[in-house]
Amino acid sequence: MFQKNIYLKIIFLLLLFIWRVNYCFSDSVLFQKISDFSCFGGYSFVTNYDDLASVSQSAIKFLQANKERLLSEGKIGSKLFKDDQSYLNKTLDSLERLSVLTRYSKNGEIDWKILEENFNFIHWSGDQNAALKHKVKLPDGSIRLTKYLVHMSSGSYYKTLKYSCALYQVPYDERDLTDLEIKNKKNDLIRLKYTKQEIINGALEKQDVKNKVAALVWITREDLEEAILQGTIVVKMPDGTIRSFNVHKSNEISYDRNITDKTEQKRYWFFREVNGIKGFGDSKKIDIKPNVCFAGDVKNIGLGMIIAIKYKNAVTQKDDIRIGILADTGGAFDENIYQLDFFTGTFENRDLFKSYIKQFPDFVEAYILFSK
Incomplete structure (x- = not known):
């Protein structure tokens, strides 16, 4: 009997360990945790960390003030987490940590090793079947990146x-x-x-x-x-x-x-x-800034999620990484787990806007970051 109890305890602890490691994943096909960061070698960060910190703080205040109402109304959520409370707790903790790291970054930069130490990286592969329904053919392992102004x-x-x-x-x-x-x-x-x-x-x-x-x-x-x-x-x-x-x-x-x-x-x-x-x-909104914010599916990806996009800059031909926060949405993002819309700023006309977005491809690799 004693030996049987020991086995049961071991099995329970193993299951608990597996749950704690994988509690966030409800769809392992679209969202996969990575442990090998060599894929980021040679990439440069092109993020304004002061603006990122500002949006992070605004998102924290908004979520803290409105989380119960938004959850009860079904306006936000995340497929990455088993339940809404886990999503909110982890998102707020991640935003707080990002805010602190950006505040104390050296020369406006965050060391890559610090990001590795503080955040889990979840590779997001866009839902290809959903994309095809809207005549969008996604490359494997990528999401669609549109741009707005x-x-x-x-x-x-x-x-x-x-x-x-x-x-x-x-x-x-x-x-x-x-x-x-x-x-x-x-x-x-x-x-x-x-x-x-x-x-x-x-x-x-x-x-x-x-x-x-x-x-x-x-x-x-x-x-x-x-x-x-x-x-x-x-x-x-x-x-x-x-x-x-x-x-x-x-x-x-x-x-x-x-x-x-x-x-x-x-x-x-x-x-x-x-x-x-x-x-x-609604009555109170998140303050957003250019080049550090995305619009997307806040019911399935999650309002306040920290997202890094990786791509080759078509103008400079350099490999760039940008970090932003999912801080907005729109009618086109209902049940849309294959796309983000990147906020690029204010433009007086479409020609200026088109010239600016030449640097961005139509498809990028995306990684969702949340605190360890």
């Missing part, structure tokens, strides 16, 4: 022939309502009655509605589409004032991946004026 435009305080489309605030009929009251009154809310096309054609300018909703700014149709697509827009007003706007609430019409012409998408976003550029969130 904050569009800078001009605008007007009033409607004109040139500036004929408005960024509207959330209508007054729901401003003082609780979330439960909004849910119960969905059939009556102005925000949910109209498509984007109907709003562009003046649905919110009609006599019975116009006093219940306010236009924040008037811009061109093209700039409106950019604002809705990117989620944020910076507008220079006629008097020289620079204003920033970020999405607040939508008309809850889903983004349709099968519609390639963005003007035909029916989703419309109501905006609000903000200070700075914002990422994920």
